[in-house]
Amino acid sequence: MSETPTAARPFGWDRTSAVRMAEPDDAGRALLAELAAALPADRVLTDADTARPYFHDEAEWAEHGSPLAVVRPRSTAEVAAVVRASARHRVPVVPRGAGTGLSGGANAVDGGIVLSLERMREILEIDGGERLAVVQPGVVNDDLRAAAAAQDLWYPPDPASAPWSTIGGNVATNAGGLCCVKYGVTKDYVLALEIVTAAGEIVRVGRRTAKGVTGYDLAALMVGSEGTLAVITEITVRLRPLRTTPPRTVVGFFDTLTDCGAAVAAVTAAGLQPSIFELVDHHCLHAVNEWRNAGLPEDAAALLLAQTDLPEPAAEIEARGILAAFEAHGARDTLMSTDPVEADALFDARRLAYPAFEQRGDALLTEDVCVPRTRVAEMLGRIQEIAARRDTLVANVAHVGDGNLHPLIMVPQGDDAARERAQRAFDDIVDAAIELGGTVTGEHGVGLLKRAGMRRELDPGSLALQKAIKSALDPDDILNPGKVL
Amino acid sequence: MSETPTAARPFGWDRTSAVRMAEPDDAGRALLAELAAALPADRVLTDADTARPYFHDEAEWAEHGSPLAVVRPRSTAEVAAVVRASARHRVPVVPRGAGTGLSGGANAVDGGIVLSLERMREILEIDGGERLAVVQPGVVNDDLRAAAAAQDLWYPPDPASAPWSTIGGNVATNAGGLCCVKYGVTKDYVLALEIVTAAGEIVRVGRRTAKGVTGYDLAALMVGSEGTLAVITEITVRLRPLRTTPPRTVVGFFDTLTDCGAAVAAVTAAGLQPSIFELVDHHCLHAVNEWRNAGLPEDAAALLLAQTDLPEPAAEIEARGILAAFEAHGARDTLMSTDPVEADALFDARRLAYPAFEQRGDALLTEDVCVPRTRVAEMLGRIQEIAARRDTLVANVAHVGDGNLHPLIMVPQGDDAARERAQRAFDDIVDAAIELGGTVTGEHGVGLLKRAGMRRELDPGSLALQKAIKSALDPDDILNPGKVL
Structure with a gap:
C-alpha cells in the first residue's frame, strides 16, 4: 500500500484557491505582446473570470496552476503561431479539448498558455467511398457520430463524455467507451493526424489509405500522448458501416x-x-x-x-x-x-x-x-x-x-x-x-493523478524510452510539462 | 516519373557476387572473440557457406552486404548479450525472422551481425480466458494460428508468407494479408512486446489487459519499425474467437x-x-x-x-x-x-x-x-x-x-x-x-527498396520526427542501419 505523504501528491486541496491569472514575468509580457500582435483580439483571454473555465478538467482534486493566458485559435496556422511564440519564450503550452478529462491532463500550468482547441470544430470531410472522416480537433464526439450516421456510417468510440468531449481530446487520451469491448478504442480508428510540433511546425503523419507501413507509426505514438508530444490540429478517422438492426x-x-x-x-x-x-x-x-x-x-x-x-x-x-x-x-x-x-x-x-x-x-x-x-x-x-x-x-x-x-x-x-x-x-x-497484472489507467489517461501509479506500473526501461522520445520531440519541455511523465 | 540513375539506387545487380563474410577489422575481431566467449559455439556462424542463407531476404535485386557473422540466439539473454557487445564495438546488428520479406529489410550490412531469431520459436502461452497468446519471435505464423485454433481461438493476420514467416518478422513489418480487409493488420493484434534496446537492455512495453493508456504506446511504435528501433524478443498478441461457419x-x-x-x-x-x-x-x-x-x-x-x-x-x-x-x-x-x-x-x-x-x-x-x-x-x-x-x-x-x-x-x-x-x-x-494519394508500401515495409519512395511520399516534417526518434532510441545507429530512414 502506498503511504506517500499527501504534500508530494497531485491532489490540490482546494481548487477554488487558484483562480487568478499568473503575474507575467519578462518572457510572459513579451509573449502576450506577440500574441496580441499576431492574433485577433478574441483569441486571447487574460481576464481570470473569463479564463477560469479553462483552468482545469473534471478531475476532482487534481491541482492546477495559474496560467498566463488562455488562447482559443481558429486555425492550424494560429495554433502554430502560438506554439512558435511560446517556444521562443520558453513558456509552456497546455493543449485542451472540452475539459472533460478525469486525470488532470488538461490542467493549467503556472505561467503557461492554455491552448483550447474548442473553436476548431469543423467536420471537414466525410467520405463514404473511403469510409473515413476528417475533422478539426474541437468537433464534439456525438456531432461526428451524427454526421457519420447521416451517411450510413459509424464512428464507434463512445466515451461517456461523448455529448461534450471533442475528438481532439479523445485522440489525446485514446478514449474508450462502452462499445470498445467489441470495436476497439480511439487508436483503432485514427488513420492520420495533422500536428503542430513543439517547435511550432505543422506536420502530417499517418495516411488516408486503409493500410500503410511507410516508416514509424507516428500517428499511433501521438494517440494517447496527452498533448505532451504535439498539438493535434486535424484528425482523419476510419469509419464503419452504420449498424441498422436494434441490439x-x-x-x-x-x-x-x-x-x-x-x-x-x-x-x-x-x-x-x-x-x-x-x-x-x-x-x-x-x-x-x-x-x-x-x-x-x-x-x-x-x-x-x-x-x-x-x-x-x-x-x-x-x-x-x-x-x-x-x-x-x-x-x-x-x-x-x-x-x-x-x-x-x-x-x-x-x-x-x-x-x-x-x-x-x-x-x-x-x-x-x-x-x-x-x-x-x-x-x-x-x-x-x-x-x-x-x-x-x-x-x-x-x-x-x-x-x-x-x-x-x-x-x-x-x-x-x-x-x-x-x-x-x-x-x-x-x-x-x-x-493483479493490470494497469493504472484503462482509458482516462495519466494526466496528473496517475503519474505515480504509472511509475509503479511500468518497467523502468519503458519509462526511460518514453523520456527519450519526449526529449527528442520536445527538448525544451514546452508541451504540457509535468503531465504523464 | 523518377529518372534517378541506377547507380544510386538500392538494386544490387547480381546477388550472387557477395557471398563471402566480411574481413573483420580490430573491432570485428574483438566482437567475435567476445561472442565466442559469451555464447555456445553453435550460435555463431562465420563460414560463408553456412551463413549464406542469412545474407538477404526475398526481395529480388535488393543489395546486401557481407556480414561479420550470423548469430542465432536461443534466449532473450543471448540476444541482449549480442546487442550489448555489438553496441560496445559499434558493429551494426540486423535482426531477422524467416527472411521472407520483400523489401530487403533483413539484408546483411557490410561488417555487421545478422541476428536471426529463428531459434526462439516457443509458444509460451495461449490464454483463452484473456484471449491472448505470448510467443517468441521465431514462431511461424501458421504454427501460432494452429495452436490458437486448438483452443477455439484465432490469430487473424495472414500474410501470404504465413507458412514460413515468423511472428517477430510480422511484427517488425506490420504484416497484413487477406483477412485484414475486415480484421486489421498485425498492429491491431499486438498487446505487448519484450524488446532489447540498442544499448542491449531488456525492456517490456505494452500490457496484457484489453485496454490501457499508461504512457506512450511504445508497442505500436515498435510494430513496423523493421528492426531499426529495437530487437523484438517476445510478443503478446490478442486473439479472437475461432470462426466456425464456412465462408x-x-x-x-x-x-x-x-x-x-x-x-x-x-x-x-x-x-x-x-x-x-x-x-x-x-x-x-x-x-x-x-x-x-x-x-x-x-x-x-x-x-x-x-x-x-x-x-x-x-x-x-x-x-x-x-x-x-x-x-x-x-x-x-x-x-x-x-x-x-x-x-x-x-x-x-x-x-x-x-x-x-x-x-x-x-x-x-x-x-x-x-x-x-x-x-x-x-x-x-x-x-x-x-x-x-x-x-x-x-x-x-x-x-x-x-x-x-x-x-x-x-x-x-x-x-x-x-x-x-x-x-x-x-x-x-x-x-x-x-x-493518387496513396502510399509506397501497404504491408511489405520500406526496407531498402522503398526508401526513396518513402522520402517522396512523406511530409519532410514527419521524416524529421522519425529521425529524431531513431536518434533518441539508437544514437549510434547500431540497429539495422541504412534501412527505412
Missing part, C-alpha cells in the same frame, strides 16, 4: 461478485462477443433506487448488462448464449429484450449511477484501472476490502468485458479526514490493479 | 478495369464488409491457365473474389449483396458458393498466380502500393500505361478491398536492358501511387 440486451443480477466474475469468464470462454458488457454494483443500484425510485433489486451484489449487435438470428443465438452463461452462474431476475425502450430502461441503472451519486452532493473521485478480464471478480473483492479498510464508500461501474473498472470514491464535501482516507483508497486501488 | 465465396469476371473498380466501390457503398476481397488480373489468369490448364476466361480484364464470414443467413444476404454489386457493374461468369472445395478452386487463380510466373523462370519484382479504395481502377490503369511505356510485363494481384495492390514486375533472367526498364517501371508505379 439485443441481456441482463442478470448476481448475489456474489464471484458468481458475477464467473459469468463474465463463461461468456468469453464460449467465444461470445458482446458489443457492450457492463457491470453495476449494489452501491450504484442503491443510489439509483434512492434517487429515482427505480425498483432495482438492492440485495444483489451486482448487475451485468450485455448487448449483442449481430444480425438476426445470430443475435438471438448469442443473446441466449450470454443468458445461459449468466444463469449457469446463479443470475436471477434475468431479462432478454430487443425493444429499444426496454433496453434503455435496463441501461438506466448504468447511466444514472454517476448522476445519482453526484446529486447527493458528495465529491466523486473516479478511478480507471484495468485488470486482466479473468481477474475482475478478484479486483472487485480487493476494492471492497480497501473501501472497508479506508472507511470510504467506493461504488463500482465497470466495462467488465474489458476488465476496465471505474470505482467511484465518494467523499462528503468539506470532510478533510474523509478526503485523506479517500486518497489513500485511490492509491490502494491503483496498487491492487498493478498486483 | 461464402462470391466471384465475378469483368471486361474492364473500370467496371471492376466500380463494383468494388459499390460493395463499400452498400455497407458490405467482405472478410476477403481480392483482384486477379488477366495476366495472372493467363499464366495460371498456361501452367495448370485451369480454363479461366482469359478475355476478362480481371477477376474479383470475395468472401463473407457472417453467421448465416446474414452471410447469404451479404453474399447476395456482393453479387448484386458485381452484376450491376457488368460481371459475368459469376458464382456464389459455400462449398469449401469449390471455394478453394475459385481461389486457385489467386493462389497460383505467383508460382505460375515463378515457374516461367522470370525474375519477379513484387510491388506493394496502397491507394485510396476508390482509386483502385485508376491505379490499375496507370500501371497498364507504365507497363506499356516501359515495355515490361506487369501482372496484378490486389487486396482490392483495402486498395493494396501487388503489381508483379517480370524480367527475363539475364536481360540487363529489361531489368533496367523494370526498375523504372517500379519507380513509376511508386510515383503514381503517391500521385
Whole structure:
C-alpha cells in the first residue's frame, strides 16, 4: 500500500484557491505582446473570470496552476503561431479539448498558455467511398457520430463524455467507451493526424489509405500522448458501416461478485462477443433506487448488462448464449429484450449511477484501472476490502468485458479526514490493479493523478524510452510539462 | 516519373557476387572473440557457406552486404548479450525472422551481425480466458494460428508468407494479408512486446489487459519499425474467437478495369464488409491457365473474389449483396458458393498466380502500393500505361478491398536492358501511387527498396520526427542501419 505523504501528491486541496491569472514575468509580457500582435483580439483571454473555465478538467482534486493566458485559435496556422511564440519564450503550452478529462491532463500550468482547441470544430470531410472522416480537433464526439450516421456510417468510440468531449481530446487520451469491448478504442480508428510540433511546425503523419507501413507509426505514438508530444490540429478517422438492426440486451443480477466474475469468464470462454458488457454494483443500484425510485433489486451484489449487435438470428443465438452463461452462474431476475425502450430502461441503472451519486452532493473521485478480464471478480473483492479498510464508500461501474473498472470514491464535501482516507483508497486501488497484472489507467489517461501509479506500473526501461522520445520531440519541455511523465 | 540513375539506387545487380563474410577489422575481431566467449559455439556462424542463407531476404535485386557473422540466439539473454557487445564495438546488428520479406529489410550490412531469431520459436502461452497468446519471435505464423485454433481461438493476420514467416518478422513489418480487409493488420493484434534496446537492455512495453493508456504506446511504435528501433524478443498478441461457419465465396469476371473498380466501390457503398476481397488480373489468369490448364476466361480484364464470414443467413444476404454489386457493374461468369472445395478452386487463380510466373523462370519484382479504395481502377490503369511505356510485363494481384495492390514486375533472367526498364517501371508505379494519394508500401515495409519512395511520399516534417526518434532510441545507429530512414 502506498503511504506517500499527501504534500508530494497531485491532489490540490482546494481548487477554488487558484483562480487568478499568473503575474507575467519578462518572457510572459513579451509573449502576450506577440500574441496580441499576431492574433485577433478574441483569441486571447487574460481576464481570470473569463479564463477560469479553462483552468482545469473534471478531475476532482487534481491541482492546477495559474496560467498566463488562455488562447482559443481558429486555425492550424494560429495554433502554430502560438506554439512558435511560446517556444521562443520558453513558456509552456497546455493543449485542451472540452475539459472533460478525469486525470488532470488538461490542467493549467503556472505561467503557461492554455491552448483550447474548442473553436476548431469543423467536420471537414466525410467520405463514404473511403469510409473515413476528417475533422478539426474541437468537433464534439456525438456531432461526428451524427454526421457519420447521416451517411450510413459509424464512428464507434463512445466515451461517456461523448455529448461534450471533442475528438481532439479523445485522440489525446485514446478514449474508450462502452462499445470498445467489441470495436476497439480511439487508436483503432485514427488513420492520420495533422500536428503542430513543439517547435511550432505543422506536420502530417499517418495516411488516408486503409493500410500503410511507410516508416514509424507516428500517428499511433501521438494517440494517447496527452498533448505532451504535439498539438493535434486535424484528425482523419476510419469509419464503419452504420449498424441498422436494434441490439439485443441481456441482463442478470448476481448475489456474489464471484458468481458475477464467473459469468463474465463463461461468456468469453464460449467465444461470445458482446458489443457492450457492463457491470453495476449494489452501491450504484442503491443510489439509483434512492434517487429515482427505480425498483432495482438492492440485495444483489451486482448487475451485468450485455448487448449483442449481430444480425438476426445470430443475435438471438448469442443473446441466449450470454443468458445461459449468466444463469449457469446463479443470475436471477434475468431479462432478454430487443425493444429499444426496454433496453434503455435496463441501461438506466448504468447511466444514472454517476448522476445519482453526484446529486447527493458528495465529491466523486473516479478511478480507471484495468485488470486482466479473468481477474475482475478478484479486483472487485480487493476494492471492497480497501473501501472497508479506508472507511470510504467506493461504488463500482465497470466495462467488465474489458476488465476496465471505474470505482467511484465518494467523499462528503468539506470532510478533510474523509478526503485523506479517500486518497489513500485511490492509491490502494491503483496498487491492487498493478498486483493483479493490470494497469493504472484503462482509458482516462495519466494526466496528473496517475503519474505515480504509472511509475509503479511500468518497467523502468519503458519509462526511460518514453523520456527519450519526449526529449527528442520536445527538448525544451514546452508541451504540457509535468503531465504523464 | 523518377529518372534517378541506377547507380544510386538500392538494386544490387547480381546477388550472387557477395557471398563471402566480411574481413573483420580490430573491432570485428574483438566482437567475435567476445561472442565466442559469451555464447555456445553453435550460435555463431562465420563460414560463408553456412551463413549464406542469412545474407538477404526475398526481395529480388535488393543489395546486401557481407556480414561479420550470423548469430542465432536461443534466449532473450543471448540476444541482449549480442546487442550489448555489438553496441560496445559499434558493429551494426540486423535482426531477422524467416527472411521472407520483400523489401530487403533483413539484408546483411557490410561488417555487421545478422541476428536471426529463428531459434526462439516457443509458444509460451495461449490464454483463452484473456484471449491472448505470448510467443517468441521465431514462431511461424501458421504454427501460432494452429495452436490458437486448438483452443477455439484465432490469430487473424495472414500474410501470404504465413507458412514460413515468423511472428517477430510480422511484427517488425506490420504484416497484413487477406483477412485484414475486415480484421486489421498485425498492429491491431499486438498487446505487448519484450524488446532489447540498442544499448542491449531488456525492456517490456505494452500490457496484457484489453485496454490501457499508461504512457506512450511504445508497442505500436515498435510494430513496423523493421528492426531499426529495437530487437523484438517476445510478443503478446490478442486473439479472437475461432470462426466456425464456412465462408461464402462470391466471384465475378469483368471486361474492364473500370467496371471492376466500380463494383468494388459499390460493395463499400452498400455497407458490405467482405472478410476477403481480392483482384486477379488477366495476366495472372493467363499464366495460371498456361501452367495448370485451369480454363479461366482469359478475355476478362480481371477477376474479383470475395468472401463473407457472417453467421448465416446474414452471410447469404451479404453474399447476395456482393453479387448484386458485381452484376450491376457488368460481371459475368459469376458464382456464389459455400462449398469449401469449390471455394478453394475459385481461389486457385489467386493462389497460383505467383508460382505460375515463378515457374516461367522470370525474375519477379513484387510491388506493394496502397491507394485510396476508390482509386483502385485508376491505379490499375496507370500501371497498364507504365507497363506499356516501359515495355515490361506487369501482372496484378490486389487486396482490392483495402486498395493494396501487388503489381508483379517480370524480367527475363539475364536481360540487363529489361531489368533496367523494370526498375523504372517500379519507380513509376511508386510515383503514381503517391500521385493518387496513396502510399509506397501497404504491408511489405520500406526496407531498402522503398526508401526513396518513402522520402517522396512523406511530409519532410514527419521524416524529421522519425529521425529524431531513431536518434533518441539508437544514437549510434547500431540497429539495422541504412534501412527505412
